[in-house]
Amino acid sequence: MKAVVWQGTNKIGVETVPDPSILLPTDAIVRVTSTAICGSDLHLLDGYIPSMEKGDILGHEFMGEVVEVGRDVKKLKAGDRVVVPFNLACGVCDPCRRGLFSACDNSNPNHRMAEALYGAVSGGGLFGYSHLYGGYAGGQAQYVRVPFADVGPFKIESDLRDEQVLFLTDIFPTGYQAAENCGIVPGRDVVAVFGAGPVGQFAARSAQMLGAAHVIVIDRVPERLKMAAASGAQTINYEQEDVLLALREATGGRGPDHVIDAVGLEAHGHGPGALLDTAQQKLRLTFDRITALRWAIMSCAKGGTVSMPGVYGGLVNELPLGAAFAKGLTFRMGQTHTHRYLPDLLGRIEGGEIDPSFVITHRAGLSEAPDLYKTFRDKKHGCIKVVLNPWD
């Protein structure tokens, strides 16, 4: 079969690789009909997530048709149409039972690697996302092996198009969890979202669905801000305005009640903190460039929430923890518990409350993936979200 593979930092290829097969009785094989490139994949392209190996199959946002199931799989059969959460969860461990699916104890066989890196236990496995996260082959491919097939894959029984349900695998639940983590008081709270990438777009719309009185989205890419504005959000271009001042002015001086960092470890920025981040990251003295997180902390109202769907990789410097402490902020973060949100969010799509396909700007076959990774990273040609058809 054909698959998108990581060949090294800044090197993505399309290769012919062996078809996956059932390895455990709880596995299924899915024929992928649609798959997407995520901002998280860019951290792999750019070499910021350790433990990738040449030939690793990428992709964690995918859906398709079940073609084969292991003998213990009860809920799925060949022919079922499914969306598959980007994280793997066993469904029976303590975190899974509590709905903390991304913290699954049993789906990451390489958790010791994570312990060595972070000095503490880490979360469950992810599709196509390094050996640190389990070394599972991803779904930017014609076929994919899906472990824990009775827990993750979610059947789509309506006639919604792939493009309307594909993002249930990651970015829609991720934006939604980020907004839910804010504990928005409907009709009162102001929510600011740093980053108008796909995750920021869904975070902003989710904050509106959860009743935020006002949503403000910050980025520097005009077409991304335009897309956010189409939802009714106020937008701030941080290259044209002093973002901290603009946020104070928009909130009567108190700052947004909650701030979502939908940027993560590759933030751009200006000022001394950003310069230090860049220099220290190059020298491997810090893992992450944290301008967005810094702005989130500095701008958030007293007693507010800083919600962080953006991915962070390790130890950071120049974090204004004193400001966060003085203001009594609450931090919420982590990989999304995708499984938890799927039924409700599918219901919202079916009910016509939202059509997630609004975010798609580019559609192509698998062979164009290497170029489109770079187009998406460099925000060329108005690229906001890429969907690939593995059979084109």
Ligand SMILES: NC(=O)c1ccc[n+]([C@@H]2O[C@H](COP(=O)([O-])OP(=O)(O)OC[C@H]3O[C@@H](n4cnc5c(N)ncnc54)[C@H](O)[C@@H]3O)[C@@H](O)[C@H]2O)c1
């Ligand atoms: N927690 C999870 O489970 C989860 C799931 C999916 C994605 N993510 C993470 O969410 C983040 C966003 O993903 P995406 O797909 O939207 O990526 P993206 O790269 O398309 O979007 C990031 C956006 O942030 C903007 N940006 C950069 N620096 C900024 C700053 N200082 N202030 C404001 N905006 C800034 C960029 O211009 C870009 O538009 C990534 O870190 C990704 O890894 C996390």
Ligand SMILES: [Zn+2]
């Ligand atoms: Zn993703």
Ligand SMILES: [Zn+2]
């Ligand atoms: Zn589990």
